[in-house]
Amino acid sequence: MKIQFCGAVRSVTGSMHVLHVGDQQVLLECGLYQGKRSLARKRNKELPFDATKINHTVLSHAHIDHSGNLPNLIKSGYKGRITATDATVDLAKVLLRDSAYIQKKDAEYLNRKLRKKDKRAEPIEPLYSQADADEATTRFDTIPYRERREIVPGIHMTCYDAGHILGSAVTVYELREGDKTVTLGFTGDLGRPNHPILRDPQRLPRIDYLITESTYGNRLHEAAESMKNRLLEVVTQTFEAEGRLVIPAFSVGRTQNLIYHLAELFHEGVLPKVPIFVDSPLAINATKAYRDHPECYDQETKDLMENSGSVFGFDLVTYTRTADESKAINEFKGPCIVISASGMCEGGRILHHLKHSVPRAEDTILIVGYQAEHTLGRRLINRVPKIRIYGQDYKLAAQVKKMNGFSAHADRDEMATYIKHIPGLKQVFVVHGEEDASISFQAYLQNLGIKAHVPHPLEFVEL
Ligand SMILES: [Zn+2]
Numbered sequence: 507m508k509i510q511f512c513g514a515v516r517s518v519t520g521s522m523h524v525l526h527v528g529d530q531q532v533l534l535e536c537g538l539y540q541g542k543r544s545l546a547r548k549r550n551k552e553l554p555f556d557a558t559k560i561n562h563t564v565l566s567h568a569h570i571d572h573s574g575n576l577p578n579l580i581k582s583g584y585k586g587r588i589t590a591t592d593a594t595v596d597l598a599k600v601l602l603r604d605s606a607y608i609q610k611k612d613a614e615y616l617n618r619k620l621r622k623k624d625k626r627a628e629p630i631e632p633l634y635s636q637a638d639a640d641e642a643t644t645r646f647d648t649i650p651y652r653e654r655r656e657i658v659p660g661i662h663m664t665c666y667d668a669g670h671i672l673g674s675a676v677t678v679y680e681l682r683e684g685d686k687t688v689t690l691g692f693t694g695d696l697g698r699p700n701h702p703i704l705r706d707p708q709r710l711p712r713i714d715y716l717i718t719e720s721t722y723g724n725r726l727h728e729a730a731e732s733m734k735n736r737l738l739e740v741v742t743q744t745f746e747a748e749g750r751l752v753i754p755a756f757s758v759g760r761t762q763n764l765i766y767h768l769a770e771l772f773h774e775g776v777l778p779k780v781p782i783f784v785d786s787p788l789a790i791n792a793t794k795a796y797r798d799h800p801e802c803y804d805q806e807t808k809d810l811m812e813n814s815g816s817v818f819g820f821d822l823v824t825y826t827r828t829a830d831e832s833k834a835i836n837e838f839k840g841p842c843i844v845i846s847a848s849g850m851c852e853g854g855r856i857l858h859h860l861k862h863s864v865p866r867a868e869d870t871i872l873i874v875g876y877q878a879e880h881t882l883g884r885r886l887i888n889r890v891p892k893i894r895i896y897g898q899d900y901k902l903a904a905q906v907k908k909m910n911g912f913s914a915h916a917d918r919d920e921m922a923t924y925i926k927h928i929p930g931l932k933q934v935f936v937v938h939g940e941e942d943a944s945i946s947f948q949a950y951l952q953n954l955g956i957k958a959h960v961p962h963p964l965e966f967v968e969l
Contacts, residue, residue: 511961512554516941519571527681530658533563538574557582561658565590566694567674568597577638592648593673593799599643600791606639667708669697671759688969689713696916700730702766705804712930720939721915723947728911734767745841749868754856756849757789773814785826785846849875851882861895867903874912934958
């Protein structure tokens, strides 16, 4: 039996690994590769394995870098089912539809560029359509946490809480070939302990091997517990200045965590009574999935629900879906909070809100997620004096605050602690991190006496 590491190896997107056991092949994740447009198209279209030979697929959680190429897997001839937790299935439906929409817009953009160069150029097809995304969602089989199930002859699986986003699971496989049995864990993306809403990552049973992510393999975060108070501090300071607080945030996970903390502060009576606008149709759909799956909540969230009746729809929150509603937010006079996407300020409705707030000294822009190089979010953190939005320059007068404790990924020490507690581990395979982060995390594990290996793309490892 063996594993082939096909995607998110020495990089962070396009997560994909294939288990080979006897004559069976199981695909773990089918993530979208995100990067330069031309390279991404090719990488996503041309799967590094034969889709018709895969017998089953398992999805650890709904994020697009783990699920976003499922429609293309099916277009490439995959006939099998896809197993995931109930909540992951609901969230994946929302995210795959959104991804199909982005694919369509992307193709339109490329076609406009092509036609400028050559009027007779063959138009580019989107990577997949809405119908392809919908087809993928008909293939899901749901599995509850902690239920052991045979997914193909010779392979049993069980899901454990990963604490990363709603529905996320660390999956454990028992692989049987002849007399030989091997156990293998896969973190998917690992969350943080004491993170809001979700249960903490669950301790794993004895396993032989672990495939672990390493997004923050060389970094440490602020403590998750201190986020609520830091948030209150920023809100209070902004309102004392009579300003508006604008928070660019990813629509899935980050936005719900922010709303959760604001709900806690509201119910404790310490949050000033100001309107909170959640301006993102995707966030609205994702929040519905969060509401629909209380079975994923931790005890604190259950208690808050019981005592206050609502977490995601408390009195101050207004969700805006249409473009007109979105524009109306900017006509609102007085202090308020606006949460909108995209998280790195690279597109989406947040740009309209930033356009208004960047030049206003009384406003605060709160950055709660990682901002990649060359993004508008990074320029805000670096306090570039002039911020260009929609081709126009705005003088940066607003306060810019940064909080990194909202991360949905465990940091180096949290991952290492999690791994240290797994009994019987023979070896760890480090994937899903920039190469530096993966190599640095491998060295960190080796120092703790844990054997670790960073595979190369498409490498096979015999188990
Ligand atoms: Zn993720």
